[in-house]
Amino acid sequence: MTTPGPRTVRAARGAELTARSWATEAPLRMLHNNLDPEVAERPEDLVVYGGTGKAARDWASFEAISRELTTLGGDETLLVQSGRPVGVLRTHEWAPRVLIANSNLVPDWATWPEFRRLDALGLTMYGQMTAGSWIYIGTQGILQGTYETFAAVAEKRFGGTLRGTLTVTAGLGGMGGAQPLAVTMNEGVALVVECDPERARRRVETRYLDEIADDLDDAVRRVEAAKRERRALSVAVIGNAAEVLPELLRRGVEIDIVTDQTSAHDPLAYLPKGVDLADWHDYAAKKPDEFTDRSRESMADHVEAMVGFLDRGAEVFDYGNSIRGEAKLGGFERAFDFPGFVPAYIRPLFCDGKGPFRWAALSGDPADIAATDRAILELFPDNEPLARWIRMAGERVAFQGLPARICWLGYGERHLAGLRFNEMVASGELKAPVVIGRDHLDCGSVASPYRETEGMLDGSDAIADWPLLNALVNTASGATWVSIHHGGGVGIGRSLHAGQVTVADGTELAALKLERVLTNDPAMGVLRHVDAGYERAEKVADEKGVRIPMRG
Amino acid sequence: MTTPGPRTVRAARGAELTARSWATEAPLRMLHNNLDPEVAERPEDLVVYGGTGKAARDWASFEAISRELTTLGGDETLLVQSGRPVGVLRTHEWAPRVLIANSNLVPDWATWPEFRRLDALGLTMYGQMTAGSWIYIGTQGILQGTYETFAAVAEKRFGGTLRGTLTVTAGLGGMGGAQPLAVTMNEGVALVVECDPERARRRVETRYLDEIADDLDDAVRRVEAAKRERRALSVAVIGNAAEVLPELLRRGVEIDIVTDQTSAHDPLAYLPKGVDLADWHDYAAKKPDEFTDRSRESMADHVEAMVGFLDRGAEVFDYGNSIRGEAKLGGFERAFDFPGFVPAYIRPLFCDGKGPFRWAALSGDPADIAATDRAILELFPDNEPLARWIRMAGERVAFQGLPARICWLGYGERHLAGLRFNEMVASGELKAPVVIGRDHLDCGSVASPYRETEGMLDGSDAIADWPLLNALVNTASGATWVSIHHGGGVGIGRSLHAGQVTVADGTELAALKLERVLTNDPAMGVLRHVDAGYERAEKVADEKGVRIPMRG
């Protein structure tokens, strides 16, 4: 037997089974879809996204998983240990067809060097969040997450829309490039500072950014006009944020929202004032210490301007790039005067059981997603930000691999969508079943003290029982596949998280399972936040009848 | 409402339900049983065993769990987060009735100081292994574990019995006191060195030890006679092991097996040569550094003698007290010439899917355990060490709380016992249902690089996917309650492990669940060891048809 090597993989399409049931066809297609060249970063290495996040340990494991899923019965369960299929056991029809644990290490050994050693020995792999759990759907997720954050800002301060507001931010890189489109999708005006004109141009080409201004005067004119006319518009200005933000403050431009997505987490990846774009990387490589000092000094000026806007009443937040910490190291004392985005905007959504609900059409037909988009609009007619997202996503998002959609839904909402989709499969309105899952970054499925659980009200940031309970609950509720991962976006040692995907194949059993999974999974978010003492979660629990023993 | 406080708890007995079904009555009785004054170390603090291992977070949590279990329906599941009930969700009849996650922390925060901080805030609790998962059955487990280890030694070197062999060991403390009885139960002769006569006397009183010799000459005479006559006998000699073992070596006494259970892991708890028993604790407290040096020097002499016996062909092993490491620090280079007990004896059993199977009679009637003991003897007539254990346990073990039994069974055996017990409940041969569970220290349910997974063949000691998969598998197979713990016997940061308990209530559904759980749970041990490259596990898998995708 020869050892299997790389090959081009693409999910099967259409309504015909290649496995024995949709419960096994679904994970098979989604595993293959994760490695579709349209979806994966480096499919030949099985890398889906996030640098090293893989769908399977190696090609031999990939082929063995594919083979097992093709023959697996309706009362059997395949076990996957860090991307390698390690066993098939007899379970029952309510049990998941696949159970996955990726990248987990005993805590004292949970370090990058030990992980890399084990990885090099072929004993583990990095699963990221949705790479090793087979529910990555391309960059739509980044755009939607950014959209959702700005929608939450709008909800909190501006009556549900950014219409007539001006947002200033910086950075048009891999994550940051989603900012201008996310602001205009929320009907606002964005002014984005970027030091690299090439980055800005690329964003215009992909229609994530509307315009590039000639200079700061021009930029201010354009955004002030749009704001006045309550017109959505995004404008980039080429410059250094550490100079442009203080200048905007001096000029007294009326700015409503300020954030930042330069790559401030790494001082060598932030351009200091007075350094030429062309000299950047050479300088950083040759004199890293000097460069770091200058970069932190600039970040101090940058954040001082952000706090200046805060003092004038603007909504200011840290968007997960550690700029507050670096600015403090650079000598600016008030750096932590504004909050991080999770406590400020995302946690209230988590209290509602809201999170990144997503689904994919196994038919491969974009019309199936269009139909589900319409169903979502019908189901939640009063949710304006949701409707806006769904409409604009339909127009703007190019599918990668199997057509898919993401939107944030909460406790009491997700199961309605699931049941509706299942009916649409049953009636033939959809051409084939859909799978319904989510990112691991959900309301009750992560413990991650530097991100999702930073600054919990009761100090329980590091408690990791919750993602484990979440995986057990989904396994006990009828999910089709369930996963527990360590690491993910914030790295080895820093997070544990769990995921689930459930197939809607139009059967009555699927309806029963979907109802339970899509109720219980977001319920974990409500429970977790009630336990931590969030009033908003208590209100949701009371209103929707979530049973919490310690509340009587 | 007043805050609930300590009260005396004892499990209900008999065949009458106090909850709505046996699936909820069972965890209710077992939670209460863990806190029975006969069972628990400090019931008023909810501490069951192991210093701080608790059954519930606090008394309010205990009362709330009890209340919920009393009313929980057959398609509902209670979630317990580090001893506190956090939610009740609708699942289905194959799902566990309770899901538990205890003491888990995000790895970078998995330290004793952070754990203690969170514990003091009331946000977590230490679950040990069977304390927080409600299946502790008293000290029978220690005796049986020690018995099993010596049975494995007998199996490996002496044709399945210790008859006609002499074992020398030291230490008659909490764990070590089980050694003489475990050796005689295996039909061998034990000579145990203990420096504290009080300890030795207590062991005679509880019938764990047969005799105390007058001096070394007398001791040697007695054990040599017994060995010659192939008679089981245990004899203690009062003295310092660091002096007695070298003397035995000098005298050329023919010793077959050598180990040690002095508390060598803590140099202040090991008595150095030349120090009087009466001065020990005062000296250790006043001059800890000097004491540590002397103690390590003595351990070097002690271990040098052990290696001397090894050179003469004896079976020598470290029994988990770190004496090899301390002796090395004391200057003896060859300290690691003999192995630890897990790689030497326990891992081969793990390859068979063997582990600490246990059950408890919910009736409270010892006759129910006697009946199951007979059933075990009938089911496995060819397993001589098992039969010996069951017979002697029946005579020697005093029950604590609900009558219970432990014995090691492997893959292909456990489900037979489970199904048989279930039939005995159905037929009325047993007066009430039994619960069937195990310690977390099982073949495929622990990652613990200092104990259960030390020195794995492929270097995968720290990989923690396995206990998580184990918990997911049991949840997917019909277990009645499932738990995932961090910490346990080796402490915060050092292990992850999972448990399951399944009720045999005599119904057909219970039979289906028991068959799956008691097949799949030990299957995890076979899978884990096949994956690590153990030939013995591969043989078991091939012979018993365990499905392993990477093996074709």
Ligand SMILES: NC(=O)c1ccc[n+]([C@@H]2O[C@H](COP(=O)([O-])OP(=O)(O)OC[C@H]3O[C@@H](n4cnc5c(N)ncnc54)[C@H](O)[C@@H]3O)[C@@H](O)[C@H]2O)c1
């Ligand atoms: N919000 C979240 O959940 C989240 C998730 C992942 C990453 N992040 C963080 O967001 C940040 C951005 O991520 P990315 O993937 O877009 O990074 P990136 O490196 O792709 O892009 C950063 C951009 O900032 C620009 N830049 C650097 N210094 C500048 C300066 N002084 N003035 C103006 N522009 C400057 C660069 O030219 C580049 O285009 C990172 O720090 C990342 O860690 C946040």
Ligand SMILES: NC(=O)c1ccc[n+]([C@@H]2O[C@H](COP(=O)([O-])OP(=O)(O)OC[C@H]3O[C@@H](n4cnc5c(N)ncnc54)[C@H](O)[C@@H]3O)[C@@H](O)[C@H]2O)c1
């Ligand atoms: N095998 C396992 O899985 C396992 C599990 C838990 C603990 N242990 C280890 O086993 C050891 C024993 O545990 P324990 O609970 O019985 O401890 P313990 O402290 O209750 O008993 C130790 C005994 O050794 C005696 N002793 C000390 N120094 C001596 C000397 N120089 N000569 C003769 N006797 C001496 C003491 O008087 C005491 O009676 C500990 O190191 C413990 O960590 C092993």
